[in-house]
Amino acid sequence: MNLKELSAFLGLSQTTVSRALNGYPEVSEATRRRVTAAAELHNYRPNTRAKGLATGRSMAVGHVIPTSTRHEMVNPIFGDFISGAGETYAANGYDMVLSMVEDGDQARVYRELKAKGTVDGLILHGPATSEPRIGLLRELNLPFCVHGRASDETGAYSWVDVNNKSAFRRATELLIDLGHRRIALLNGLENMDFAKRRRAGYEAALEARGIAPLPELRRSEEMTEEYGHATAREMLSRDNPPTAFMVSSMISAIGVRRAVEEMGMTLGADVSVITHDDDLSYLRNGGEVPVFTATRSSVREAGRIAAQLLLDQIAQPGNELPTRLLEAPLVLGRSTGPARQAQAAQ
Amino acid sequence: MNLKELSAFLGLSQTTVSRALNGYPEVSEATRRRVTAAAELHNYRPNTRAKGLATGRSMAVGHVIPTSTRHEMVNPIFGDFISGAGETYAANGYDMVLSMVEDGDQARVYRELKAKGTVDGLILHGPATSEPRIGLLRELNLPFCVHGRASDETGAYSWVDVNNKSAFRRATELLIDLGHRRIALLNGLENMDFAKRRRAGYEAALEARGIAPLPELRRSEEMTEEYGHATAREMLSRDNPPTAFMVSSMISAIGVRRAVEEMGMTLGADVSVITHDDDLSYLRNGGEVPVFTATRSSVREAGRIAAQLLLDQIAQPGNELPTRLLEAPLVLGRSTGPARQAQAAQ
């Protein structure tokens, strides 16, 4: 059933039917009711492409997901982020189109999405500290919202981010307060902006307490379980091992826990761990007392917000570019406790 | 830049330019080269909506991801599956549109996608044993491919599935061969088809060896880490605890491991665990010797294949509905070993 058929059925012009369905005032209430009833009856939905062609809008937003052939890693947080964003889109009549793109091809894909008119706007995932995509999207005149920030970017742009620096600073301070001095940092790849900020928070806390950050206690990799496991094993086997770990992801923290337990130690007693917790739906760090002490921030909620900020920009192009900084509270779990040497000293 | 402008620039008709770009033979090679060069120069890409309107196809396929408000669970395998599917789509010029939909709303969304003409086909995720969506899609005349199967469905449909039954049968047999008799099954929700098949494989192995499947050693839940942890703790605290676990997901298996180690036992020595491993990119069970003995099947590869089967159907509507059964080899890791009592008996 299309507009033509529906208006023939009603004995009305396409104009009137279209206006009735789109809430224009030039239609009497009586006919509007008649039209909507008939549309309902025949399960009429305007064809997306035709509508888009006529209005010049696609009613769709794009998510370009970087995948690298090197390690075929799909960021485990995408599921939750996209799920949150999807809620917002659904509530506003937008579709979400996903492109999986190899790192090098990103620019080409952005240009194509613009030229083909596939989407009205974009979410930019996984920003590096220096992020050429931002300039490109600005130049293409495509509305966008970044999940994260790009430290080196000087111009204004819309973003949603967690306050990574303050979260990691507070978490590190807690470890110091518990008597830990040798605190390792298992970070994500440090060309990623979030990782850079977390490291900054970690180092700020150490330096504020007169502790020198040690390069040998700092690692920066793709955040897999095996990374956490291998790194913790290696560090804990040293002569002067760390007594605590700051970890950038639950997945890697699980690897750290595996290493700790393999080596016959106990988490929260022999070794302390604080992780960042994205509050993933399939990896809850919950219960009355969480397993891991963690800086927690729901990435699903971030998705909801980013989508909303983007839709706002699309609806009102002239306005100031919206941003949102989310705080990540430090929740106390069972993976932290006083440092061994501190106990001995008391 | 649009067709009109491009053909004006070239001094050709829109017809000729369109034909040149789409590879029709009614154009001389010389003009074709001229046209493609100009298109390249101006970065011309045909508008998706206009093209779709003219051809009646959207060049997009839909993925409807079920989300339930009850537990807000996003299946952790979606990221990898979609990543695989996305590769296939990209290689064939298709877009992927995602809808996050609450369970109850699925039928409505399918009807809408059809009526609005948003997609040319669909991937059906998470089939239950009895799956009304299959009948609906058939009725809507939308090509689709199911990731998984639906046991109760009698008609033909296209699917890609892992041989869950034979995989879990073989895995259970291994545990029996190792001397285990009390083998627990931590399954997914058993209205899900895959879970039903895994249970069938597990029970077939037990019964073939004269072991009665015990209801108290069988659990069926959403496959979270906490589910694995809580269930293993509870079962291992009993008077007559299981000596081995068959687990339906790595995430839950990680929870089982946590419980085992918390209770002062060692995986592979005191308790054996075999899990299904979807070979997720962020949760590799790899290395020379994998952590978990597992039935392994790449869900990313399944995504690639499902997408291809769907595109084949769209391209050749008349053909037989393609299906594909993937075997999941049993890979030996460090989480399995001979049963304690068996050792004692020897």
Place this chain on the structure above:
DNA sequence: ATCACCTTCCAAAGCGCTTTGGATGACTAA
């Protein structure tokens, strides 16, 4: 009765593409 002014509706153009049904001219065969 006349005019102005709403209210309610409609015909037709246009969005950017594909595709049908020729038109044109060059070349070949008789």
Place this chain on the structure above:
DNA sequence: TTAGTCATCCAAAGCGCTTTGGAAGGTGAT
């Protein structure tokens, strides 16, 4: 020369919708 064939190109219709620019009819004031 004439007709037939081919290669190459084009004008215009159509995909399903929105939106512009009226038209028709009803109402109230004069």
